[in-house]
Amino acid sequence: MASVEFSKVLNFFKALSDESRLKIVGALASNERSVEELATLLELKAPTVSHHLAKLKEVGLVDMRSEGTTHIYHLVMSEMRSLAKRVLSLDTMETFTEEVVADAWERKILGDFFVGQKLKEIPASRKKREVVLRWLVERFNSGKRYTEKEVNAIIGKHHPDFATLRRELICAKLLARESGIYWRT
Amino acid sequence: MASVEFSKVLNFFKALSDESRLKIVGALASNERSVEELATLLELKAPTVSHHLAKLKEVGLVDMRSEGTTHIYHLVMSEMRSLAKRVLSLDTMETFTEEVVADAWERKILGDFFVGQKLKEIPASRKKREVVLRWLVERFNSGKRYTEKEVNAIIGKHHPDFATLRRELICAKLLARESGIYWRT
DNA sequence: CGAGTATTTTGATATACATCTAATTAGATG
DNA sequence: CATCTAATTAGATGTATATCAAAATACTCG
Numbered sequence: 001m002a003s004v005e006f007s008k009v010l011n012f013f014k015a016l017s018d019e020s021r022l023k024i025v026g027a028l029a030s031n032e033r034s035v036e037e038l039a040t041l042l043e044l045k046a047p048t049v050s051h052h053l054a055k056l057k058e059v060g061l062v063d064m065r066s067e068g069t070t071h072i073y074h075l076v077m078s079e080m081r082s083l084a085k086r087v088l089s090l091d092t093m094e095t096f097t098e099e100v101v102a103d104a105w106e107r108k109i110l111g112d113f114f115v116g117q118k119l120k121e122i123p124a125s126r127k128k129r130e131v132v133l134r135w136l137v138e139r140f141n142s143g144k145r146y147t148e149k150e151v152n153a154i155i156g157k158h159h160p161d162f163a164t165l166r167r168e169l170i171c172a173k174l175l176a177r178e179s180g181i182y183w184r185t
Numbered sequence: 186m187a188s189v190e191f192s193k194v195l196n197f198f199k200a201l202s203d204e205s206r207l208k209i210v211g212a213l214a215s216n217e218r219s220v221e222e223l224a225t226l227l228e229l230k231a232p233t234v235s236h237h238l239a240k241l242k243e244v245g246l247v248d249m250r251s252e253g254t255t256h257i258y259h260l261v262m263s264e265m266r267s268l269a270k271r272v273l274s275l276d277t278m279e280t281f282t283e284e285v286v287a288d289a290w291e292r293k294i295l296g297d298f299f300v301g302q303k304l305k306e307i308p309a310s311r312k313k314r315e316v317v318l319r320w321l322v323e324r325f326n327s328g329k330r331y332t333e334k335e336v337n338a339i340i341g342k343h344h345p346d347f348a349t350l351r352r353e354l355i356c357a358k359l360l361a362r363e364s365g366i367y368w369r370t
Numbered sequence: 371c372g373a374g375t376a377t378t379t380t381g382a383t384a385t386a387c388a389t390c391t392a393a394t395t396a397g398a399t400g
Numbered sequence: 401c402a403t404c405t406a407a408t409t410a411g412a413t414g415t416a417t418a419t420c421a422a423a424a425t426a427c428t429c430g
Binding site: 020045047069070124125 | 404405406419422426
């Protein structure tokens, strides 16, 4: 379900969505610093800072080197940049909700409004109506030309009010008409 | 305390640090969508989605237009880009922990280890010792040259173990020495 | 090895907030 | 105006997690 890319970006945001952690990153931006040092700067206890640093380390935004018993943390700018760059990309974001799911809505609507081939009623909302219309227009062959009678017959198989639906199809630019002849756009 | 810049960036991260909201952004990346549509896509109830959209709108990442009773939301890419760009900047981050606070740590150490002008003990940790040494070197005039006896006397006013401290000052490159003569670097 | 210091881990507490249902508001339709 | 649909708001509940104190671990030095 959730791609690895998605989790990575989500964890990046989670890591930086805390006031203390963002301040830690700020403090490390100018200098590497020890835990106690950060605790003093942020007016927090050492265990709290340690906890935050662990989270930042988990997503690779900071790293540590030991000097005696002192642990000195520093930013990993490459990771910072790489993640921020990814966020900038529309392409990346689009993958967050997979295309498969993209039709879930339409399928639901069709399920709601159809019993077999019969349209129960014409949806009131424009969005839903559009889904039904796109389904309807599939009953027509691309390229083929239809008289109004033929159009009415085809639509009529699915709902009695063929006139309204025909008009809607034109309005939605799914069908085109010229001097009594209809065709798919 | 917290600059407006800081809050802006923090709220940006907070807004995107939730799985559902990140998916919403993903869904809106390819298309504008209604509340109900998003609810179907994410398998959430409409009120939940509404709640998330309100948060995203608050930070300016999405905006809305009404069409009948339907509210259609869309991404505000300019805001997205502007905020993400800001995050990339080291300069921005450095302002998160203000410079004023930057000395808090050093002041605390000095308070901990000094009683008046007297150094209670030489800090064991390198970091703390360095702070004390930087304070000590301030007792010397820049440019002036000192004999070892003079150096010992000055340091001796603050702590009996002038020999250790003198060596440390050299080692930390705060004082320089050549043929028995010392000066500030 | 024993004492001291820096850090981390553990456990407890409190707050923030994602989610849901139910109730309300607002627009459209007949 | 009554009704229907879409959205939002209010209220309730459960989960996640920031924080701290206390205990455990790791390293240094005499």
